[in-house]
Amino acid sequence: MATTATPAGGSRNGTGPEWGGFEENIQGGGSAVIDMENMDDTSGSSFEDMGELHQRLREEEVDADAAAAEEEDGEFLGMKGFKGQLSRQVADQMWQAGKRQASRAFSLYANIDILRPYFDVEPAQVRSRLLESMIPIKMVNFPQKIAGELYGPLMLVFTLVAILLHGMKTSDTIIREGTLMGTAIGTCFGYWLGVSSFIYFLAYLCNAQITMLQMLALLGYGLFGHCIVLLITYNIHLHALFYLFWLLVGGLSTLRMVAVLVSRTVGPTQRLLLCGTLAALHMLFLLYLHFAYHKVVEGILDTLEGPNIPPMQRVPRDIPAVLPAARLPATVLNTTVKAVEVTLRSH
């Protein structure tokens, strides 16, 4: 044992023979083979390895001290330097081993690195995926490729939350901002996670080839259409325009998702069930966000401040005139919108 230990102790700089690699194995902690005769005894714990190394170094240190005792007598710092340095190296290694143990335990429980591969994207890729989410591809005989990433979907959900907040146009909303923030986040994340899980469950029933990650990514990118529609129609309150966008943009993104799912499912009944459910949920969610969400909002406003805001009308809605600060832009906008509507109606 001493023979294997001596080069390990002496060649600190790793310049020794093949035992230099032996050194690195210990520090990497990966190799279980330290010593053939101890192979059955080591439990793989690096503490035991370190303990053994420590033991060997102590023995070697004792030998070195005994050998150097005569000539280094009186050279106070010399002996202390040599012995102290060795003990420091050993302490260092013990510390490293302990740190490794602790970080291994920590990484088991608090490992966000599990998610790291799903965020490995380039901006160009995100851009192209956003555009592709609006383009249905008619190839249904071959499973279409779905990019399994989470950055794009997550950012789209947050953008949808921000757009929902932006849609609250009344000025005295700071209390409601607080309540609405929670509702907005809950709605968007609830839709993304809940509907993904539900469709994944249905896909499991229908034997579709899709994983949970792919479903999350697919639905997340499908929210891009929703973001566009809501951004436009929260600023221009024209119902005909909203229905047009709902069908066009919402329809395109739904078709894209449906095409992907159809390409991954076998059997007409299963395809119908899966794609029908997804299409219905996706389109209805957009409808809900535009109409019923506002109703929820106005319900909160009414209960908190009293009904001084006119109830939602089924005609192009004016931005409420109770908002004094926005009267000027509101007037301009409403005039433009009414003019457009009159033009449309006359055709």
Next chain:
Amino acid sequence: MAEAAESPGEPGTTSPRPLFAGLSDISISQDIPVEGEITIPMRSRIREFDSSTLNESVQNTIMRDLKAVGKKFMHVLYPRKSNTLLRDWDLWGPLVLCVTLALMLQRGSADSENDGGPQFAEVFVIIWFGAVTITLNSKLLGGNISFFQSLCVLGYCILPLTVALLVCRLVLLAKPGPINFIVRLFVVIMMFAWSIVASTAFLADSQPPNRKALAVYPVFLFYFVISWMILTFTP
């Protein structure tokens, strides 16, 4: 280390010690404290300084921390590419700014019974969880910034928006009208842009060069939400 103390038993010895020559080849890791006598004068001075902050007066401690916070505020107001915010991060500034923002965004509690409490908590939670989310995102994208450094930068860069809120409150004391709104809109947009520029100046360097846009976008959303809360605030 070369000027390590000579053994007191041999004063005036001029013969070269062979062992000193050997010492220069041995590496001693710096963070293991030296036992026994302190052989490096510089090191001893530093260690003395560290222990003496326990004995200084409270005023000294507070003033030192306040100066550090003030220095960082200056760095945010005049954003240059510097490492001060990152190197010595602290969370005092973000805490002060967040509490100020949350307190000022409250309504008076005389209006209705749901005021005050939830509003403060909402703003607080939004700011801190937003900052945590952005930090996690930038770490997952491969950034080499630590968790608290990122929180520090994001928190400090709320300063322009706090200034915007103060200005908005002052402007709201005047007569309400469209001009009022336009002034507030302009101020908030300016400060929003300033916040983003400031935080990008500090955070962008820690990201891989081709992914800066991916890391900056959530910062944009975060400050957008805060700006929206400020803009739509009326007392």
